């Protein structure tokens with residue numbers, strides 16, 4: 001899982017700022033992830049974790065700061081020697097490079113699992129239905145749900161629905177996967193199956209940024225763990241150090257609450 005030191009960053013977010021009205025939500029977030037690396041993001045409610053992911057996934061624009069993915073700047077295009085905001089068409093294309101899995105899976109209730117997974121391929125990518133179905137089936141197998149391809153979301157457990165959502169993101173072949181508390185809405189006995197799928201993705205070399213409260217998952221799977229607080233990254237360390245020997249008082253205090 002550990003990406004080689006010295007490999008260039010796949011994701012580079014620099015000095016991201018975001019306010020809603022007079023409320024400063026991100027106050028200068030800088031983070032980078034190398035190819036194949038897994039980073040876990042911990043932090044109290046309201047600290048700006050989801051906002052940071054939404055900026056990286058281009059669901060919202062930063063007020064200030066830059067994001068590059070695989071060397072390409074996201075959300076802007078170069079024109080006449082300057083970076084200007086990208087058009088919706090360019091944004092839509094750039095969004096495809098980043099997969100996102102939310103707490104609430106938002107599957108289409110009227111579509112079977114396989115059709116949920118196919119939908120991005122046929123509508124956005126314009127891939128033939130036969131080819132899309134084949135790729136979607138392979139992805140459902142990947143998350144252990146091959147035999148549920150023709151089930152509707154209402155016929156699946158929360159854990160199974162979340163695995164369909166993961167397959168739906170993966171089938172688009174993203175360079176980076178973002179997870180925003182993917183297990184928080186699940187019954188405790190269903191958390192493990194989703195974490196196991198995520199762990200196997202990490203093992204296969206997927207680059208991942210995971211907002212989670214699952215500290216044992218972060219400890220086991222993440223290459224680095226960061227603490228987010230009040231719109232900024234307070235601390236970022238390999239898991240052994242983060243959990244056993246944190247540098248900052250804020251981290252110690254946070255860990256006292258989650259343990």
Ligand SMILES: Nc1ncnc2c1ncn2[C@@H]1O[C@H](COP(=O)(O)OP(=O)(O)OP(=O)(O)O)[C@@H](O)[C@H]1O
Nearest residue numbers: 020021023025043044045046047048049050051052
């Ligand atoms: N669209 C919005 N308009 C106004 N305020 C917002 C908006 N989105 C987020 N906020 C505010 O920004 C702050 C950070 O929110 P965010 O959802 O990023 O936090 P979070 O760390 O993900 O919290 P949680 O752990 O509860 O998911 C919160 O105070 C929230 O109320």
Ligand SMILES: [Mg+2]
Nearest residue numbers: 049050051180
């Ligand atoms: Mg959140």
